[in-house]
Amino acid sequence: VSERWIERAERELASEGRKRGGARRAVLELLGAEPCALSAQEIERELHRRDGRGASRASIYRVLDELERLRLVARVETGQQVVRYERASGHGEHHHHLVCERCGLIRPFSDPGLERAIARLSERVPLAVSEHEIVLRGACASCAESPAAPPTDS
Amino acid sequence: VSERWIERAERELASEGRKRGGARRAVLELLGAEPCALSAQEIERELHRRDGRGASRASIYRVLDELERLRLVARVETGQQVVRYERASGHGEHHHHLVCERCGLIRPFSDPGLERAIARLSERVPLAVSEHEIVLRGACASCAESPAAPPTDS
DNA sequence: TTCTATGCAAAATCTTTGCAATTAG
């Protein structure tokens, strides 16, 4: 599915008159392979870790900004004081997020029933809804067990 | 309902051994009167506007931080790259947010059906859910009408 | 060749901290 997403992205970028560059390509590949949301910082670190080269901070921000405008990535705010980005699924792949308040772990989840409820609700609300975001916060399994371990902040 | 909230807050703060101060008092009064979320900056500006005195930035952040720890205010992230805070309802007053992507307007909404769906879902998820947040994004009535007006960013 | 993409460093924002002075209890 990620291959498809990268291709779609490249196509849309090309049709906008954008040219290819190393930084954007690297970000696309990373997000294409990553199922869930990453912050700008995480992207920067990860890119440098993979191939020593990486991409400059500025480029990463610029790329993310552009991809967001094109709706190729979705901005996700999980309440951890960081903005994260993940590839926009386009079709049924839509998901939301579980966030552990203790260790910061993020996990995706999806629920058809919830989606239906949101869809119905969207009709009745004074806003032409184009997207929605749901975050459930709490304690993940391992944190619920070990009441003393400090946040890992990996 | 806001009076109640302020009283509750003062009580809990007192029982924690906290003393009263002007800055915190001002923030409490502002949030107590405000039904929906404000950012630190908005709070600062508003306090200065009301009485010329206002409160220092640092105090505002400290107060918000403390109120959040005590769960007296809830952090709200609407996807606008700002953290906002609103008083925690405590009981049934729970609400979520509609955000206009064009002008930045934020409106609260609530929906029992949706809450039920969330409650059911929370049982089936690998996380001990303690809270949730829902944001619907789109175009508000006035922005949907005037396709050219720039964001007001009031 | 022309216009986009990138990197670097400076600038702008937003938050947090250190410290001294103030004030509530």
Add this chain to the structure above:
DNA sequence: CTAATTGCAAAGATTTTGCATAGAA
């Protein structure tokens, strides 16, 4: 009197911009 509260300014952290260069079409 003691400990919490504030304000101010400095320090941090994150994100954006300006500008010159490299690169794609």
